[in-house]
Amino acid sequence: xxxxxxxxxxxxxxxxxxxxxxxxxxxxxxxxxxxxxxxxxxxxxxxxxxxxxxxxxxxxxxxxxxxxxxxxxxxxxxxxxxxxxxxxxxxxxxxxxxxxxxxxxxxxxxxxxxxxxxxxxxxxxxxxxxxxxxxxxxxxxxxxxxxxxxxxxxxxxxxxxxxxxxxxxxxxxxxxxxxxxxxxxxxxxxxxxxxxxxxxxxxxxxxxxxxxxxxxxxxxxxxxxxxxxxxxxxxxxxxxxxxxxxxxxxxxxxxxxxxxxxxxxxxxxxxxxxxxxxxxxxxxxxxxxxxxxxxxxxxxx
Amino acid sequence: xxxxxxxxxxxxxxxxxxxxxxxxxxxxxxxxxxxxxxxxxxxxxxxxxxxxxxxxxxxxxxxxxxxxxxxxxxxxxxxxxxxxxxxxxxxxxxxxxxxxxxxxxxxxxxxxxxxxxxxxxxxxxxxxxxxxxxxxxxxxxxxxxxxxxxxxxxxxxxxxxxxxxxxxxxxxxxxxxxxxxxxxxxxxxxxxxxxxxxxxxxxxxxxxxxxxxxxxxxxxxxxxxxxxxxxxxxxxxxxxxxxxxxxxxxxxxxxxxxxxxxxxxxxxxxxxxxxxxxxxxxxxxxxxxxxxxxxxxxxxxxxxxxxxxxxxxxxxxxxxxxxxxxxxxxxxxxxxxxxxxxxxxxxxxxxxxxxxxxxxxxxxxxxxxxxxxxxxxxxxxxxxxxxx
Numbered sequence: 001x002x003x004x005x006x007x008x009x010x011x012x013x014x015x016x017x018x019x020x021x022x023x024x025x026x027x028x029x030x031x032x033x034x035x036x037x038x039x040x041x042x043x044x045x046x047x048x049x050x051x052x053x054x055x056x057x058x059x060x061x062x063x064x065x066x067x068x069x070x071x072x073x074x075x076x077x078x079x080x081x082x083x084x085x086x087x088x089x090x091x092x093x094x095x096x097x098x099x100x101x102x103x104x105x106x107x108x109x110x111x112x113x114x115x116x117x118x119x120x121x122x123x124x125x126x127x128x129x130x131x132x133x134x135x136x137x138x139x140x141x142x143x144x145x146x147x148x149x150x151x152x153x154x155x156x157x158x159x160x161x162x163x164x165x166x167x168x169x170x171x172x173x174x175x176x177x178x179x180x181x182x183x184x185x186x187x188x189x190x191x192x193x194x195x196x197x198x199x200x201x202x203x204x205x206x207x208x209x210x211x212x213x214x215x216x217x218x219x220x221x222x223x224x225x226x227x228x229x230x231x232x233x234x235x236x237x238x239x240x241x242x243x244x245x246x247x248x249x250x251x252x253x254x255x256x257x258x259x260x261x262x263x264x265x266x267x268x269x270x271x272x273x274x275x276x277x278x279x280x281x282x283x284x285x286x287x288x289x290x291x292x293x294x295x296x297x298x299x300x301x
Numbered sequence: 302x303x304x305x306x307x308x309x310x311x312x313x314x315x316x317x318x319x320x321x322x323x324x325x326x327x328x329x330x331x332x333x334x335x336x337x338x339x340x341x342x343x344x345x346x347x348x349x350x351x352x353x354x355x356x357x358x359x360x361x362x363x364x365x366x367x368x369x370x371x372x373x374x375x376x377x378x379x380x381x382x383x384x385x386x387x388x389x390x391x392x393x394x395x396x397x398x399x400x401x402x403x404x405x406x407x408x409x410x411x412x413x414x415x416x417x418x419x420x421x422x423x424x425x426x427x428x429x430x431x432x433x434x435x436x437x438x439x440x441x442x443x444x445x446x447x448x449x450x451x452x453x454x455x456x457x458x459x460x461x462x463x464x465x466x467x468x469x470x471x472x473x474x475x476x477x478x479x480x481x482x483x484x485x486x487x488x489x490x491x492x493x494x495x496x497x498x499x500x501x502x503x504x505x506x507x508x509x510x511x512x513x514x515x516x517x518x519x520x521x522x523x524x525x526x527x528x529x530x531x532x533x534x535x536x537x538x539x540x541x542x543x544x545x546x547x548x549x550x551x552x553x554x555x556x557x558x559x560x561x562x563x564x565x566x567x568x569x570x571x572x573x574x575x576x577x578x579x580x581x582x583x584x585x586x587x588x589x590x591x592x593x594x595x596x597x598x599x600x601x602x603x604x605x606x607x608x609x610x611x612x613x614x615x616x617x618x619x620x621x622x623x624x625x626x627x628x629x630x631x632x633x634x635x636x637x638x639x640x641x642x643x644x645x646x647x648x649x650x651x652x653x654x655x656x657x658x659x660x661x662x663x664x665x666x667x668x669x670x671x672x673x674x675x676x677x678x679x680x681x682x683x684x685x686x687x688x689x
Contacts, residue, residue, distance in 0.1 A: 066662060
């Protein structure tokens with residue numbers, strides 16, 4: 001009984017409070033904005049900016065070489081070591097080279113696939129192809145990397161395929177790393193280019209053809225300029241993901257190491273040095289993104 | 302408006318950074334007191350160990366010594382395996398593990414950083430049965446205080462594919478001076494401690510370097526080892542720290558010669574046709590210790606585990622599976638005297654041929670006082686340089 005008698009009272013009070021809050025929020029624009037942005041901003045600051053700052057600050061610490069305990073006096077020792085050390089330069093260049101090659105290979109493969117998906121395939125086939133492109137993402141990264149380890153091995157399927165042609169499997173090494181990473185990141189490159197191609201109106205291509213342009217000319221002068229932002233958007237994925245990778249190269253890279261491996265080697269015993277090394281890809285990515293921002297490709301993500 | 306927001310943002314980030322640095326500067330080193338009696342068991346215990354040390358039958362139903370422990374003590378075991386001592390020290394520092402099985406190149410670092418607690422061996426009845434020559438050694442105790450109980454010991458062997466590496470090797474030269482014959486198919490252990498393997502080789506082949514302890518290298522001696530390893534690097538197909546990776550590489554013939562553990566040899570299929578030897582130069586090896594975290598959440602279960610794993614039957618099962626000599630003579634009754642002999646258990650002369658992993662430090666371990674030796678941080682740096 002009490003339950004019911006209490007109801008009308010609540011029913012009157014709650015809307016009144018809600019109405020008062022909504023009136024307050026309606027009149028105070030800034031308060032509304034603050035409340036709306038508080039949660040995502042806290043997240044951004046804590047997870048992203050604070051993490052980056054922590055990385056920066058850690059790079060300026062040093063460690064006791066015996067116990068690996070961090071000593072918090074600030075020093076530029078590690079940063080200088082990373083900037084001047086031969087091994088860090090070699091590995092940074094190797095990583096950069098691998099990232100560029102993976103990006104180029106992926107873009108070259110993605111362009112025709114995305115073009116077929118967006119412009120030639122029937123709507124039904126189009127849907128199937130999108131699913132097919134996304135399908136590999138359902139499997140674990142590790143499973144795919146180990147699959148390539150077995151494909152590329154001495155007794156793997158690659159060797160079996162190439163043997164009749166008088167060729168050998170590339171074996172484990174930089175080539176294997178590029179193949180595997182190229183495979184892993186391909187969906188991330190195809191999708192933005194596909195999305196970019198979908199936005200190119202067919203009428204433009206037809207107009208170009210009607211005006212006498214050959215297919216290659218249309219592709220080069222009409223299609224490509226409109227696609228550049230989409231290609232760059234795709235390249236950001238393959239480039240940045242490769243810059244930070246260390247597992248694939250560990251599995252199929254033979255004796256080679258990338259920047260990620262140097263970070264992983266040091267993270268246990270010399271965290272400040274690991275942080276200093278981790279700043280290299282951060283800087284490279286920062287430079288790359290700044291350059292890319294000018295092309296307007298970021299709006300295409 | 303924009304600048305105001307920006308200012309607020311920067312103030313926030315500054316505060317966050319302050320909070321972070323504040324956290325980092327406080328490095329508590331807990332000084333736990335040594336227990337005099339065991340309390341009630343906690344119901345769970347988490348272990349960090351080399352692969353093959355904690356088997357509950359999930360890898361191979363025939364190998365299970367964890368279930369019996371769980372039945373006896375009611376402590377449910379969770380475990381994680383690691384590939385290198387560096388990985389072990391960084392994992393253990395998270396404080397997520399009650400117990401660690403560590404080799405000599407990790408134990409001293411863990412003791413020095415206060416991550417492991419001093420033990421009261423009276424609470425570990427089976428400790429009495431452990432070989433005396435393994436007790437209170439420099440790698441498991443400091444100033445007479447015991448921090449670890451022995452698990453077992455063994456050598457890093459040379460494994461080769463019999464159908465490729467002919468004649469059968471007797472020396473490490475197949476992976477060093479003669480490694481070019483197997484270009485791209487040589488493998489080596491991926492850790493700075495592998496520098497000691499090169500030092501062992503140099504001890505025998507370059508006596509003018511006067512290396513007496515592979516873990517006490519001055520700058521000249523270290524440089525000689527680095528040069529040897531850089532020459533080897535050209536012929537290395539891949540380095541391994543994940544033992545499954547090495548098994549697969551030898552199965553497919555991607556690696557044909559290199560360092561190995563007995564457990565890997567035991568896991569190889571007959572089809573792979575591998576052999577393994579302890580070369581004439583001697584070898585590096587390990588003598589592992591079980592240690593308890595100074596921040597252990599389940600110290601009572603942890604003590605129970607230490608007692609259990611040193612008990613003859615469990616010790617026989619665990620060391621037999623990994624392929625190393627057990628820590629107690631009584632374990633040989635369970636693993637068979639012939640097996641025990643094949644690991645040279647209790648054979649002090651054989652044990653002397655093994656240079657046990659230990660952490661290189663600036664004060665030369667071989668007693669030299671006229672030079673400063675290279676420490677592990679230097680070795681880590683050198684190892685990165687060698688891999689290039």
